[in-house]
Amino acid sequence: MSTTSQLAKRFREVLLDGLWIANTNFKDQLSNVNMEQATAKIGSLNSIAMLTFHIDYYIAGLSNVFEGGKLEIRDQYSFDLPPLESEEQWENLKSKLWKDAEKFAALLEQMPDSKMNEGFVDEKYGTYLRNIDGMIEHCYYHLGQITLIKKLLKQKESV
Template identity: 30%
Template sequence: MKNRINELVRSMSEIFEGEAWYGHSVMRKLENVPYKIGYKTCVPESHSCAEIVAHLIAWKTFAIEKLKSNDEYAIEPDSEDDWPEIEITSAQEWEVLKRKLVAAQSEIYRLLEEMKDDSFLDEKVKGEDYDFEYLLRGIIQHDIYHLGQIGLIESQFKKKEQDSGVFKA
């Protein structure tokens, strides 16, 4: 049986591209962020939406590698691997980055679909001190946490750029 896996996938999907109870999902929110805002930050030394998206991709890639039993794969917090430097200079680059995020999410779904039953969720993640269920719930929580940051950045720039035409009515 895959009841727990199916519930995790449902939760991931709801938060990533579905209808979350609290508002927009990650992808719905990113659809509202124009590329001209994607590379800006609200305050110096903070992350842009593009950097947050690259960070989400990094940790989804971490989950993918762990689901593939790659015990060598690691990300050092606050490193270049954790927060890749990224510059978005066109709408096309912004779309490519968002497609990479969708591809990483889709790969997690694909790997979970391949699992025969829920038992693997209780297995320890190779090279870590936690099990797969904890890892996958962490990916869900991570998306929600950074969704809030993206929403804050978007709302701040929406106020600043209201009359510029960057945000279409």
């Protein structure tokens, strides 16, 4: 199996269908979260909806580069989620994440392995491999946060 196919598999595991590392994934964790839970605030923590937006923001931004576009995303905008006012908007945000995640994985599968050692956009960002590995690690980091926030919300509801 090629390196890019292996990376795409790892990426899909954390976002869409895997159980190997965390025994869960984004799709599993978000499947039973309603808009009220998604937008609930626990202290100074980001909401589940905010973390969902944040991860999708980076996935869509890197996909744009994979398609030959420019790196147009900026950290300062990665939490700029407009207020969610309906269950439909929350469902649309999740659907966008699933669609963008599958697109990212498909684009990654199409890349030759030789691309992994090439510079990513600018020398300061390192290689494609570094950025793809970073994306996977970033997703696991926020998956852990979402899992904990769900547990805190459940505790809060049972009090």
